[in-house]
Amino acid sequence: MVSGPAREGHERHEGHDERRKEGRDQGHDEQRDEGHDEGHDERRGKDRPGPEHPPRILIVGGGYVGMYAALRLQRKLRRGEAQVMVVDPEPYMTYQPFLPEAAAGSISPRHVVVPLRRTLDKCEVVIGEAVAISHAKRTATIKTLATKEEGTGAVHISYDELILAPGSISRTLPVPGLAEYGIGFKTVEEAIGLRNHVLEQLDIASSTRDPDVRDAALTFVFVGGGYAGVEALAELEDMARYASRYYHNLQPDDLKFILVEASGRILPEVGEEMGRYAIRELRGRNIDVRLETRLQSCENRVAVLSDGARFPTRTVVWTTGVKPHPVLAATDLPLDQRGRLKCTAALRVDGVEHAWAAGDAAAVPDLTADEPGKECAPNAQHAVRQAKVLARNVLASLRGDGLEDYKHKYVGSVASLGFHKGVAHVYGKKLKGYPAWFMHRAYHLSRVPTFNRKARVLSEWILSGLFKREIVSLGSLENPRAEFELAADTGRHPEAS
Numbered sequence: 001m002v003s004g005p006a007r008e009g010h011e012r013h014e015g016h017d018e019r020r021k022e023g024r025d026q027g028h029d030e031q032r033d034e035g036h037d038e039g040h041d042e043r044r045g046k047d048r049p050g051p052e053h054p055p056r057i058l059i060v061g062g063g064y065v066g067m068y069a070a071l072r073l074q075r076k077l078r079r080g081e082a083q084v085m086v087v088d089p090e091p092y093m094t095y096q097p098f099l100p101e102a103a104a105g106s107i108s109p110r111h112v113v114v115p116l117r118r119t120l121d122k123c124e125v126v127i128g129e130a131v132a133i134s135h136a137k138r139t140a141t142i143k144t145l146a147t148k149e150e151g152t153g154a155v156h157i158s159y160d161e162l163i164l165a166p167g168s169i170s171r172t173l174p175v176p177g178l179a180e181y182g183i184g185f186k187t188v189e190e191a192i193g194l195r196n197h198v199l200e201q202l203d204i205a206s207s208t209r210d211p212d213v214r215d216a217a218l219t220f221v222f223v224g225g226g227y228a229g230v231e232a233l234a235e236l237e238d239m240a241r242y243a244s245r246y247y248h249n250l251q252p253d254d255l256k257f258i259l260v261e262a263s264g265r266i267l268p269e270v271g272e273e274m275g276r277y278a279i280r281e282l283r284g285r286n287i288d289v290r291l292e293t294r295l296q297s298c299e300n301r302v303a304v305l306s307d308g309a310r311f312p313t314r315t316v317v318w319t320t321g322v323k324p325h326p327v328l329a330a331t332d333l334p335l336d337q338r339g340r341l342k343c344t345a346a347l348r349v350d351g352v353e354h355a356w357a358a359g360d361a362a363a364v365p366d367l368t369a370d371e372p373g374k375e376c377a378p379n380a381q382h383a384v385r386q387a388k389v390l391a392r393n394v395l396a397s398l399r400g401d402g403l404e405d406y407k408h409k410y411v412g413s414v415a416s417l418g419f420h421k422g423v424a425h426v427y428g429k430k431l432k433g434y435p436a437w438f439m440h441r442a443y444h445l446s447r448v449p450t451f452n453r454k455a456r457v458l459s460e461w462i463l464s465g466l467f468k469r470e471i472v473s474l475g476s477l478e479n480p481r482a483e484f485e486l487a488a489d490t491g492r493h494p495e496a497s
Helices: 003-007 016-022 028-034 037-046 064-076 096-104 145-150 188-207 211-217 227-246 272-284 326-330 380-399 434-447 451-466 482-490
Strands: 056-060 083-088 092-094 113-115 124-134 139-144 155-158 161-164 168-170 219-223 256-260 287-290 295-297 302-305 310-312 315-318 322-324 355-357 412-416 422-426 429-432
Touching: 056 064, 064 083, 064 092, 064 161, 064 380, 096 188, 096 227, 096 434, 124 145, 124 326, 139 145, 161 380, 188 211, 188 227, 188 315, 211 219, 211 310, 219 227, 219 310, 227 256, 227 272, 227 315, 227 412, 272 287, 272 422, 272 429, 322 326, 355 380, 412 434, 422 434, 429 434, 434 451
Parallel strands: 056 083, 056 161, 083 124, 161 355, 219 256, 219 315, 256 287
Antiparallel strands: 092 113, 124 139, 139 155, 168 322, 295 302, 302 310, 412 422, 422 429
């Protein structure tokens, strides 16, 4: 499917809407007879969308908003009513709440992702990255996997309706050494890479005779006390201390885990009381929680904190929040001060026709808030619900019907603190320990897309309760050609010595 958009290289003229009303150009049939695919998008710009050329809905991003909106559109669109195209750099959607469990080995990595092509079988899926969008010309500039091989540069894809949902990227700060030694925790690749890294540190600590190397290998610093940081720390601490029992010269107490948070609390989404409980729970597991503290440097593998503490460490995990995707700045659409798209309650880009947005990329007014001017929080709970309203409004716009405002009162949050441990604040009720952990799993199992993934995740949870935890490191997967390159260079198998 990538080759189709790659051939479509011509921009849509600015008079597209006017020509849609006037009708089809007389030269259309002659152009079709010529059979030149290369001019397809240019001809679309000249032709009125109809049975042969239905309007194109371009969805930039295949995450929560993009995938759920496309899924609803393919179910509700009539035959020939519109064409849906989804553009994303990855061929899958990642269910991020399961990343901590994937890192801990409770869920297989392939089960925390949802394949876009199989799920969106009635949509055209393009694996590529949107680098610029000219809404005035109704054109998106896309770099696909083929553009580099072909040497032709980015391709231009025209559209009639635009849904911008590229999500967000990790927000970093100019901390010395962070770019060289920091590890993120936003993608499944980062989660599995971190798991392999932690287990590798146990191998280093077990085999070294240098006490300084051992201490640095067994010290793990997590920066950020939100969902990602706390859940990743809690799950990996559980996994690492369990794994240490299989090393003859390591004890669980040898491991040192440190959580660094710039504010005075962690997990603000679950409320102050549950946040304090989470701190007590973590500290009771010998985890060093440092509030109102910042990471000042991690150069030379030494984490220097703002309170003066210094920790030689080989592991610094950065989870201090996100920022809007860079493609938003490469559009001609209105942005707010934080770089997000200004949107109405109907999820339409403010003051712009045929452009829609939701999720992390959009500043959407919260109609349920008591405070005027408040916006919806950029979280999965809002994103999934916004996607459904957005899809309905795009359909309504195509059919000339009225639009619906997005309105959803935040029901609360749940967070895992490791195996059989958690906190929750849902519908005004506060839970902790096993009930909160069970609610966390039940809620996210109900929200993960497709029955296929629900069944696979549930079966893995059942099996993990019957058998021991997996503690195998597959770090070699990150450089799969290393063994072959070594064999080719030396002329013998590396294990033959």
